[in-house]
Amino acid sequence: MKPVPGRQMQALATWPIDQRRQIDFVLTDIDDTLTTDGALLPEVLAAINDFRSIGIRVIAVTGRPTYWAMPLLKLCRFDAVIAENGASAFWDDAQGRLQSWFYADVSTRKQHRAALEEFVPVLQRRFPDLPVADDAPQRVGDLAFDIGENVQPRTTDDIAAIVQFITSHGFYATVSSIHAHASLAHFSKQIASAHVLESVFGIIDADACKRCLFIGDSGNDAAMFAHYPYTVGVANISKHLAWLDVAPAYVTQQACGAGFVEAARAVLAAHGIPEHKNISAQ
Numbered sequence: 001m002k003p004v005p006g007r008q009m010q011a012l013a014t015w016p017i018d019q020r021r022q023i024d025f026v027l028t029d030i031d032d033t034l035t036t037d038g039a040l041l042p043e044v045l046a047a048i049n050d051f052r053s054i055g056i057r058v059i060a061v062t063g064r065p066t067y068w069a070m071p072l073l074k075l076c077r078f079d080a081v082i083a084e085n086g087a088s089a090f091w092d093d094a095q096g097r098l099q100s101w102f103y104a105d106v107s108t109r110k111q112h113r114a115a116l117e118e119f120v121p122v123l124q125r126r127f128p129d130l131p132v133a134d135d136a137p138q139r140v141g142d143l144a145f146d147i148g149e150n151v152q153p154r155t156t157d158d159i160a161a162i163v164q165f166i167t168s169h170g171f172y173a174t175v176s177s178i179h180a181h182a183s184l185a186h187f188s189k190q191i192a193s194a195h196v197l198e199s200v201f202g203i204i205d206a207d208a209c210k211r212c213l214f215i216g217d218s219g220n221d222a223a224m225f226a227h228y229p230y231t232v233g234v235a236n237i238s239k240h241l242a243w244l245d246v247a248p249a250y251v252t253q254q255a256c257g258a259g260f261v262e263a264a265r266a267v268l269a270a271h272g273i274p275e276h277k278n279i280s281a282q
């Protein structure tokens with residue numbers, strides 16, 4: 001963990017309009033980026049629809065579990081959903097048929113899950129007040145522990161100790177705004193995003209770095225912030241900078257879902273869509 005990010009965030013308003021105009025893919029975290037207090041606000045869904053209405057594809061890249069991905073894909077009209085920080089991905093093909101990708105075959109995933117289940121009592125002996133996340137049964141590649149979703153948020157020192165304990169037992173660890181994740185495979189939002197962009201949408205990584213915007217808020221977004229030139233943190237990222245080697249390039253004034261809408265309006269305005277106009281309602 002590095003206490004100081006690798007670059008200074010700039011105000012979103014300083015992002016050059018010619019760069020914003022190049023964006024035709026928006027990759028976004030979900031919890032505390034799209035959501036506000038766990039809810040998707042109508043203006044967030046309207047912004048997603050506005051993107052799609054002018055041909056900008058929207059891909060959710062989340063730490064949430066695999067079995068949340070399919071309803072999210074349909075209900076929010078995402079072009080793809082990458083789940084569990086890169087363990088799985090879902091999208092519809094040209095005929096509207098659901099397609100999927102997983103980090104490993106079924107047998108390997110079952111072995112990993114068994115090892116994670118065996119680790120739970122070991123971790124909870126060291127941290128007896130650390131609950132398994134409510135969404136654990138819907139996961140196929142990692143196991144998440146609640147550090148701020150349904151419990152009092154943990155301090156940075158507490159989280160660092162949990163992460164150190166997880167890694168000292170041979171697991172990979174990552175931290176979102178609400179969960180600490182443990183896995184036996186090295187998942188990365190960025191690696192999975194590059195795979196989906198190329199294999200599903202035909203966008204090689206060099207082009208993706210010119211055409212993609214990533215919006216996020218916490219430590220499990222670190223690889224995305226480090227890899228893509230065009231990145232935005234919603235304002236609540238200030239609480240999570242200690243978990244980032246590289247901060248996002250820009251930061252919004254608003255937090256959570258309102259911050260996502262702020263970033264969306266900046267891109268839409270560069271494409272000629274004025275702030276007062278909601279084209280998705282037309």
